[in-house]
Each structure stands twice: as C-alpha cells, then as structure tokens.
Amino acid sequence: MSSGGSSYGDIHRYEPARESTAAAIAIVLLTVIEVVFVALFTYGLMSAWASTEAGNMYVGALLAFIFIDLAFILLLYRKEFLPDVMIVKKRRRKWEDLYVREEDKEGKGIDTGGLAETLKRAVYPYYKK
Numbered sequence: 001m002s003s004g005g006s007s008y009g010d011i012h013r014y015e016p017a018r019e020s021t022a023a024a025i026a027i028v029l030l031t032v033i034e035v036v037f038v039a040l041f042t043y044g045l046m047s048a049w050a051s052t053e054a055g056n057m058y059v060g061a062l063l064a065f066i067f068i069d070l071a072f073i074l075l076l077y078r079k080e081f082l083p084d085v086m087i088v089k090k091r092r093r094k095w096e097d098l099y100v101r102e103e104d105k106e107g108k109g110i111d112t113g114g115l116a117e118t119l120k121r122a123v124y125p126y127y128k129k
Helices: 021-046 053-081 115-123
Strands: 011-015 084-087
Touching: 021 053
Parallel strands: none
Antiparallel strands: 011 084
16 A cells, blocks of 8 residues: 655555464464573573583573574564554755755864854754754
C-alpha cells in the first residue's frame, strides 16, 4: 500500500506484518529455551561453577547461548510481527551536514571579534542567530 503524499512525515509505503503461526510457535519455543539457559546460568553462578577452568568455559558458553537465542527471538519478532513502514524524510544536500549556509561551505577563518559566536558555530553547526 503506497500513499501519494510527499511532505515530511508522510507514510510512503506500508506493508502489514505477516503474523504467521509458525513464527509465533518458534518464538514461544525459543523463549522456553531462553528461560532454561538463564536458569542454568544462574544455577552455575550460585554453585560456583566458574571457580574451575572447565566450569568457567561452560558458564561463558551458556551466556553466549543466551544472547544468541535472544537474537533469534528478536529477529523472528521483527521480521514476522512488525510492519514495514517507509516515511518521507527531509533530503539535504551534502554540504548541509557540515555547514549552515551554502556560502560557508568553504569555511571561514577565526576572527577575534566574534570568538564566542565562532565557537558556538564550531560546536553546533546548525546554530541559528
């Protein structure tokens, strides 16, 4: 679904999420696995598994599995349950990222008279008088 609006903030393209049942089941199963990994990690810390060299590697591997599993949960959620929305943004020319006005794109020297104003412009390029 597209809209014809071209002003700033208008929705240019909106595709609804698929919301598949298989993805929901996969997210639930990955969440159960996540809870098991977190429980094992917590039990390992409370039981001082990390005091030995092999136990330390085991606890580290559990922590890695926790974050990898969480990454897959978030990936599935984003892909299957969030809509794809593209909005219209304000387009800027290349020089506008660094300078306020087009005539200032070559830069200008520091004069001692307006040193405070020059420093304000150096710190915050979009400073307006």
